[in-house]
Amino acid sequence: MTISPTEHRYLQVARTLRKEIVDGVYPVGSQLPTEHELCERFEVSRYTIREALRRLRDDNLVSSRPRAGTLVVPRAATNSYAQDVMSINDLLAFATGAQFTIESNAMVTIDDDMAEHTGLAVGEQCLAVRGYRQIDGAPVCCTEYYINRTFAAVGRLLQRHSGPIFPLIEDLFGVSITEVHQEISAVLVTPGLAAALNVAPASAALRMLRTYTTSDGEVAQVTVNTHPSDRFRHSMTMRRVKGQP
Structure with a gap:
């Protein structure tokens, strides 16, 4: 999750400007300083500044036009992103429709077991949130969130928030989740989890691991959902592409 500032200076510049936009230093409708002024401020090359501004455009925070400068624009109100199997809207619909009850919420350091469980690197720090999603009072799945420590401030909002977490990260930090990789x-089911989900120990379940990546290529969060086998169905439709065997 940690990005080296020496190797990716333009990402550090983009993050600084992104935070200033989100904090209102540069409100909607205002112009960012010129490329020359930004070069002087951050002591970097024009190429670095242009790459940083490109990141902000990817996050729909600014628009740039020749001879018109870079303008801070209203953030687009859309959560629809194309994926190979499903859309991020599907993730929103499920998470919004199932009430989430938090069992634990704490900063942790990834150890060997958690690294194998999440795909994160040993030694990384993140906000770990664990709980259960319910529909009509019945447990549907166990949900675990592992949130990049850069975005751990969303933790203070979770007690009053029942929907998915990644839109909060987008809104609070001005980033865009551009890719969600899913493994099933x-x-x-472990004995402890079986009791909470009202199923027999060692019964079958499906584990869904989702990795959410920002336009900066940074992992914002990892989500692990464990569903009893009789409470989840995953379907997709495949069509032959014309001209392919």
């Missing part, structure tokens, strides 16, 4: 695997 078959697992056996």
